[in-house]
Amino acid sequence: MTLWLYLHFPAIQLDKLKIAEQAQKSDETELDGIPSESPQPCIIVGGRDNRVMQLDQAAQQLGISAGMGLAAAAARSRNLVVHPYDEADERRTIREIAQWLYLITADIALFAPQGLLLKVSGMLAMYRDISHYLSTLCSHLDTQSFTYRFAFGHSPEAARLLAKQHGALATQDPEALEKALHGLSLAVLSLPAKQLERLQRVGFKTVGDLFALPLVELGKRFDCELVQYVSRLRGKVPHPVTFYQPEPEFERYLPLFYDIENLDWLNKPLLKLLVQQEQFLRLRNRHARQLILTLYQRDAEPLRLEVGRAEGTDRADLWLNLCNLKLSSVSLNGPVQAIGLKVAQICQLDELMDDLFAERRGTMTPAGLVAVLQAKLGERAVQGLKACDDLRPELATEYCMPLSVPGTPLPEAPVLYPDMGYLRPAFLLPSIQPLQHKINVHLGPERICTGWWDAYEVERDYFVVQDSQGRWLWVFRDRQQRWFCHGVFS
Amino acid sequence: MSNLIERLQRQDLVWQGSGLLGRQLHSKALTATGYTELDKHLQGGFPKIGVVDLHTELGIGELRLLLPSLMQQSGLTAVINPPARLNADALQRIGMDTSKLLEITPGCPQEALWAAEQCLKSGACNSVLVWHGALQVHQVKRLQLAAQTGESCLYLLRREHHGEGTLPVSLSLGLSPHIKGLNITVKKRKGGWTQSQFALDMSLHWPELTEQFHAQSKEIPDVARQYSTGR
Numbered sequence: 001m002t003l004w005l006y007l008h009f010p011a012i013q014l015d016k017l018k019i020a021e022q023a024q025k026s027d028e029t030e031l032d033g034i035p036s037e038s039p040q041p042c043i044i045v046g047g048r049d050n051r052v053m054q055l056d057q058a059a060q061q062l063g064i065s066a067g068m069g070l071a072a073a074a075a076r077s078r079n080l081v082v083h084p085y086d087e088a089d090e091r092r093t094i095r096e097i098a099q100w101l102y103l104i105t106a107d108i109a110l111f112a113p114q115g116l117l118l119k120v121s122g123m124l125a126m127y128r129d130i131s132h133y134l135s136t137l138c139s140h141l142d143t144q145s146f147t148y149r150f151a152f153g154h155s156p157e158a159a160r161l162l163a164k165q166h167g168a169l170a171t172q173d174p175e176a177l178e179k180a181l182h183g184l185s186l187a188v189l190s191l192p193a194k195q196l197e198r199l200q201r202v203g204f205k206t207v208g209d210l211f212a213l214p215l216v217e218l219g220k221r222f223d224c225e226l227v228q229y230v231s232r233l234r235g236k237v238p239h240p241v242t243f244y245q246p247e248p249e250f251e252r253y254l255p256l257f258y259d260i261e262n263l264d265w266l267n268k269p270l271l272k273l274l275v276q277q278e279q280f281l282r283l284r285n286r287h288a289r290q291l292i293l294t295l296y297q298r299d300a301e302p303l304r305l306e307v308g309r310a311e312g313t314d315r316a317d318l319w320l321n322l323c324n325l326k327l328s329s330v331s332l333n334g335p336v337q338a339i340g341l342k343v344a345q346i347c348q349l350d351e352l353m354d355d356l357f358a359e360r361r362g363t364m365t366p367a368g369l370v371a372v373l374q375a376k377l378g379e380r381a382v383q384g385l386k387a388c389d390d391l392r393p394e395l396a397t398e399y400c401m402p403l404s405v406p407g408t409p410l411p412e413a414p415v416l417y418p419d420m421g422y423l424r425p426a427f428l429l430p431s432i433q434p435l436q437h438k439i440n441v442h443l444g445p446e447r448i449c450t451g452w453w454d455a456y457e458v459e460r461d462y463f464v465v466q467d468s469q470g471r472w473l474w475v476f477r478d479r480q481q482r483w484f485c486h487g488v489f490s
Numbered sequence: 491m492s493n494l495i496e497r498l499q500r501q502d503l504v505w506q507g508s509g510l511l512g513r514q515l516h517s518k519a520l521t522a523t524g525y526t527e528l529d530k531h532l533q534g535g536f537p538k539i540g541v542v543d544l545h546t547e548l549g550i551g552e553l554r555l556l557l558p559s560l561m562q563q564s565g566l567t568a569v570i571n572p573p574a575r576l577n578a579d580a581l582q583r584i585g586m587d588t589s590k591l592l593e594i595t596p597g598c599p600q601e602a603l604w605a606a607e608q609c610l611k612s613g614a615c616n617s618v619l620v621w622h623g624a625l626q627v628h629q630v631k632r633l634q635l636a637a638q639t640g641e642s643c644l645y646l647l648r649r650e651h652h653g654e655g656t657l658p659v660s661l662s663l664g665l666s667p668h669i670k671g672l673n674i675t676v677k678k679r680k681g682g683w684t685q686s687q688f689a690l691d692m693s694l695h696w697p698e699l700t701e702q703f704h705a706q707s708k709e710i711p712d713v714a715r716q717y718s719t720g721r
Contacts, residue, residue, distance in 0.1 A: 368614070
């Protein structure tokens, strides 16, 4: 029989709030050295009639209990902190917990928003025995500081019920489990209220009473849904579960505790996300090449920033550096409320073969250098060059992404210096300038008359000239006998 | 453990591959300029690591002076804040690998210096060309340090600025046009005395861009010097 373990997280949202509070407090005490005051009672309310769903110990001491109305709870204390229940956030968190557990256990089924079901049988080949498995699991899970309950069971549903009702049922002994299951009251079963009522009227009180009747008899008296449920509970019929698959993409959303207007303060939350990303990538043996950083601003459109790096890396510190360079040129329209991080391009890692004896010079590879420069100066400011086959001088050079062009095949024989006659200046003026001073013509004319096919026709006579200061210029005369300067022989 | 190694090192009993290579590099830390005459005056060529200050006007042949040595390099060449667009066609014609060029056009002088420092210390660039105005001593020192980290050379191309004082550069040259090519004044050279002035003959490499060539060819009949377009 397959053995299942169900983990029930009764208060994810509250735990998250407490963790955040703790982190903030430790920051503050670091800064000011002021001892923290006693915690304020905190409750989470939800549902249509605002019932208390989660509450902390301080709230419990005030006499608040789960299921109490908001008004009754609020009447107990003035400084009660009330948060609305956020199911979407819990769903997101349970996925994150599943992802964290995936490192040590394989088959995880999500019972959102508060539960996880683990298939234990398969994992026993890896761990010595169940107690070893359980202790590994618990120590792994405790690092996340969520409260949880767990129980083993021979069917998913049984494990779920036991985990919810009992605190920690660490036994895997079938008889003990059966006994615990038999002791459960019928009210905890997830059956429709009408069905429950009918069962109670017949005189069933506990699950044990229900199990005492053979399934065939049960089928005669009640409908087949109940029969199915009971057989699933007893593990006679397989319970359909879909197992969790780790996400192929990294995408995170981090709400900030307070609005941030100074971009320097984004460093800490950003680093947190980047460290998560580093773990994500390292587990998959991948590198990121491009990140999309989204700043969610109050009363303004979210700001999307693309941070790229031609040579992929997974290291959080390198990415933080690039993000900071990018952020240094950004101006906000409103305070930042949340940040999002997404890996847009994932690549295989490329191994660098280093010379063992060569002294390490510098700190970066060419691609890394280009990434840093482009992050700070913008992509347009850092460009590579490509020669094109066009006779029009301004079209003979094209800008491209640096390092994207393969090296130009150099002529076999080292023809270092140009042939006589084909002389081009090393610098072309960005725009053609009218010639305004006296010049001394040395070479020319060289007529370039081409481009009739793409509406950019040129008919120019080029001359190599020298002006009075001895500068070598490349000038041309057009069809209307006007003179222009086009380049500089530097 | 580390204590032991340190002791052995002090007694010169540990052989370090990296140290040896460093010493070798150091001894020949010059790049030939490609002009024999200039090499002779600079006793070997441009420094491989350091800052070279060139006082020059635009368009008198300052880039032609550097191109032969730039073409020998295996790493990247960063061109920061050039006075006009680089012409890949022309550079490829003379045999330069244009894929190794990085053209960087920063918005302001501070960014230009920042980019120069990044390029220098990255170790990915062999040489960095910067067109810049006046510089302060501390800025040059910082660039010099960056160049040492990345083992690269910075060429500063700028007009002569009077009243700037001496900057801590490795080599300082003043360039002016000459009938045969360039008139070069060695203003300062680290580890050398020579304060020389000489004319560099560039007619071997770029005959069409020297006045002398045209003066001579004027004597030849008109037909012979007719310009032939690219072959």
